[in-house]
Amino acid sequence: MTLPSENTAPFESVDEVVEALRDQGYIADTRLATTVFLLTRLDKPLLLEGPAGVGKTELAKMLALATGRRLLRLQCYEGQDETKALYEWDYGKQLMYTQILREKIGQVVEDAPDLASAVDRIGQNESVFFSERFLAPRPLLEAIRSEEPVVLLIDEVDRADEALEAVLLETLGEFQISIPEIGTFAAKQRPYVLLTSNNTRDLAAALKRRCLHLFLDYPSAQRELEIVRSKKTGLSDSLAEELVNVVRGLRELELRKAPSISETIDWARTLAVLGVDELSSQILSDTVSVVVKYDKDVKKALDALPRLVDPNATIEEHSHGHGHGHGHGHDDDHSHSSDDGDGPDGSAIRTAKDTAGRHGDGVYGTPKYAKGTEKDAPATPRSVTSGQGSRSFGLGRKRAL
Ligand SMILES: Nc1ncnc2c1ncn2[C@@H]1O[C@H](COP(=O)(O)OP(=O)(O)O)[C@@H](O)[C@H]1O
Ligand SMILES: [Mg+2]
Incomplete structure (x- = not known):
């Protein structure tokens, strides 16, 4: 096994990456493993984008x-300033030291003739308080100062402001950080840097250019079936396979x-706990709130489930195959637009919807999503409530047991 202190390449081949990740319970395909392999061989950060x-x-x-x-993680958020990413001065510690050393400090300024010269004298000793002892390193500086090589995760970088992105760019480009009071720290060991983005906004081209990139x-x-299996959910392989297709x-x-x-x-x-031995649209409907969390999504999912469980079920339904039933009382004729989701652009639409939902309305909305919200807005007055979801969940359990 590679000792952490050795700065040698940990993997001989792409296959070794697949194996090593699998040993940790992570299932990678060759495209992903190849990118990881390159990350360990080239001195470049890896930008991972996706829903x-x-x-x-x-x-x-x-x-x-x-x-x-060791994993060092910088979780990005809106309004985060660079001190949370790079370093801060440990004000509390500085204050504690000055309290304890009050007498000593008093002696230093004791014979100063006036205030200006007392301040001067303290100023001459400033470097004592702005030294490494009082430095509170945040993840970027910690990664650069670390004696042992680390993995640096800069998570959800799209949530950070562009100002922080610029700081990242600079740091990742040079792998060094300058602190005016102390000097420049250069990385002793190159960290493996992974940045993630949920695509809520476009990242700077300069940042993308500097990184290996994987969508x-x-x-x-x-x-997905392999992942589900590896998690030992208790659901049989054949049901898991059906379930993956439904999802x-x-x-x-x-x-x-x-x-x-x-x-x-x-x-x-959930299905394993309920002792389900056959995937019916009934049991999936009863438990659908496990996978879709918004009322309108639940309604769409309930409409689609019969078709997804048994493709023949669509025969009695509308020709465009949504199975959006009658008598649900929903008047959202825009549901026709979900056909667009099946087209070549489907993944883009899906991504926009997905990431938008992740962060809540409008906060990071792309123009595309903003349009979507307008369109969806008038259609919300009534839909299947989450209460209804849990009610039917309860029924499902009764029946299953
Ligand atoms: N390739 C994989 N192998 C095993 N589990 C995975 C894999 N991909 C995702 N998962 C599971 O999905 C969960 C969510 O993944 P996460 O990394 O949090 O998503 P993201 O950061 O892309 O939003 C993980 O906790 C893990 O259980
Ligand atoms: Mg994540």
Whole structure:
């Protein structure tokens, strides 16, 4: 095994990456593994983009485990300033020292003739208080100062302001940080840097240019099944396979928040706990609130489930195959637009919806999403409530037991 202190390349081949990640419970395809392999060989950060819940953050964690490196994580958020990313002065500690040393400081200025010269004298000793002892390193500086090589995760960088992005760019470009009072720190060991983005806004071209880039989309059916299996959900392989296909069908609908891998895993666990031995549209409807979390999404999912479980069920339905039933009392004729979600542009629409739902209305909305909200807005007055979802969940359990 690679010792953390050795700065040698941890993987001999792409296959080794696949194996090492699998040992940690992370299932990677060759495209992903190749990118990770390059990350460990080239001195470049890796930018992972894609919808929420496809395993971006998890990859950084598992890479740290697989390489025996410590994980340092910078979670980005709106309004975050650079001191939270780079370093801060430990004001509390400075204050404590001045309190304890009050007498000593008193002696230094004791014979100063006036205030100006007392201030001068303190000023001459300033460097004592702005030294490494009083430095509170934040993740970027910590990664650069670390004696041992680390994995640095800069998570959800699209949530940070552009000003912070510029700081990142500078730091990642040079792998060094200058602190005016102390000097410049250069990385002793190059960290593996992973940046993630849920695509709520476009990142600076300069940042993209500097990084290896990977768009991580929802996994193939085969890989998702493998992931579900690896989580030992208790659901049989054949049911898990059917379930994965149903979830993939739900992702094709124009949902505000498409179900991600974690939702598939949760659904599998739920069905296993209920002792389900056959996937009926009834049991999936009863438990659908496990995977779709917005009222309107629930309604769309309930409409689509019969078709997704049994494709023949669409025969009696509308020709455009939504199965949006009669008597649900919803008048959202814009649901026709979900057909767009099946077209070539489907993934883009899905992504926009997904990321928007992740962060709530309007906060990081792209123009595309903003349009979507307008369109959706008038159609909300009534839909299946979450209460209704849990009610039917309860019924499902009774029947299943
Ligand atoms: N390739 C994978 N192998 C195993 N589990 C995965 C994989 N991708 C995603 N998961 C599961 O999905 C969950 C959500 O992934 P996460 O990394 O938090 O998503 P993201 O950061 O892309 O929003 C993880 O906690 C993990 O359980
Ligand atoms: Mg994440």
